[in-house]
Amino acid sequence: MHSRWLVVLVFVAVAVSPAGAAAGAWQRPVDGAVLRPFSVGPDRFAAGQHRGVDLAASQATRVRAACGGRVGFAGRVPRGGLTVSVRCGRLIATLQHLGAIVVRRGQDVRRGAPIGRAGRPSPRPHVHLGARVAATGAYVDPLGLLAGAPRAVPPPLPAARRRPPLRAPPVARPALRAPPVGRPALRVRPAPVVAPRDPRPRARELPEPTGTPPAPAARMPWLVWLGLALVGLGLPLGGLVHVRTRRRRTALAVARATS
Numbered sequence: 001m002h003s004r005w006l007v008v009l010v011f012v013a014v015a016v017s018p019a020g021a022a023a024g025a026w027q028r029p030v031d032g033a034v035l036r037p038f039s040v041g042p043d044r045f046a047a048g049q050h051r052g053v054d055l056a057a058s059q060a061t062r063v064r065a066a067c068g069g070r071v072g073f074a075g076r077v078p079r080g081g082l083t084v085s086v087r088c089g090r091l092i093a094t095l096q097h098l099g100a101i102v103v104r105r106g107q108d109v110r111r112g113a114p115i116g117r118a119g120r121p122s123p124r125p126h127v128h129l130g131a132r133v134a135a136t137g138a139y140v141d142p143l144g145l146l147a148g149a150p151r152a153v154p155p156p157l158p159a160a161r162r163r164p165p166l167r168a169p170p171v172a173r174p175a176l177r178a179p180p181v182g183r184p185a186l187r188v189r190p191a192p193v194v195a196p197r198d199p200r201p202r203a204r205e206l207p208e209p210t211g212t213p214p215a216p217a218a219r220m221p222w223l224v225w226l227g228l229a230l231v232g233l234g235l236p237l238g239g240l241v242h243v244r245t246r247r248r249r250t251a252l253a254v255a256r257a258t259s
Contacts, residue, residue, distance in 0.1 A: 025088075026066045026131075026145040027112055029095055032056030035126050038141040051139045052094070052130030057118035059099060059125050066093045066129060066142070068111040071103050080128070084115050087134065091145075096128040097121045 036054040044051065057063070067088035077083045080096040086109060099119035103109060118127050131142045 029063050030057040054126040057127045059120040061118040063116050064112045065109045071107045094130040
C-alpha cells in the first residue's frame with residue numbers, strides 16, 4: 001500500500017516539475033546537429049556561459065516552434081539578432097539568430113508551426129534554442145526537453161586558411177613594331193640647348209647720338225712744329241750774340257779813347 005502511494009507521489013512530482021511537464025512535449029526547431037551544448041554554472045550571468053544549445057541550420061532553413069503556446073516577443077535583440085519567444089506553460093522557449101520572422105507578438109502557435117527562417121551567424125550558420133522557467137528565470141537544458149535529442153557535439157571548426165592576396169593581372173604591353181620597308185625611319189631632332197640666363201643685372205646701355213659727329217681737330221704737319229722749335233731756340237741765342245757784340249764795341253771804343 002505504501003509502495004503504491006510512493007510511486008504515485010513520484011509520478012506527480014515529475015509531472016509537476018517544469019522539465020517533467022515539458023519532457024517529450026518539445027520538438028526540434030531544425031534538424032541540424034548540436035554545434036554547442038548547454039553550459040550554465042551557479043551564476044547564470046557570468047561570462048563564458050552558454051544558456052542554450054546551437055543547432056546547425058543553413059541560411060533560409062524553415063524554423064519551427066519547439067512547443068505550443070503564445071508568442072511573447074518577436075523582434076531584434078542585441079547579440080541575438082531576430083528573436084522569437086514562446087510561452088509554453090511554465091517554460092519559455094527562445095529562438096535566436098533568425099533571418100526572418102513570420103509570427104507576431106500575442107499570436108498563438110502550435111508545436112511544429114513555422115515561425116521564421118534561419119539566418120547566417122558566424123562562424124557556422126545555426127539557430128540558438130533556449131529554455132527558461134517563466135517564474136524564476138532559471139535556465140534549463142533544452143536537450144532534456146527534446147525526445148531522443150542526441151548530445152554528441154561535432155568536432156570544432158578547422159582553422160581558417162589564409163587566402164593568398166589577390167594580385168592584379170599583368171597589363172599586356174603593345175609589341176614594338178619595326179618601320180615598314182621602303183619608308184625612311186623618323187628622325188628625332190634633339191631639342192635646342194638653351195643657355196642658362198645670367199642672374200646678374202646688365203649695365204645700362206647709353207643710346208647712340210643721332211646728330212652729326214664733330215669733325216676731328218686739324219693736325220699740324222711736323223715741319224711746322226720743327227720751325228717753331230727752332231724759332232724758340234733762336235731767340236735766346238740771338239740775344240746772347242747781340243750782348244757780346246755790344247760788349248766788344250764798347251771795349252774797342254774805350255781802347256781808342258785812351259790811346
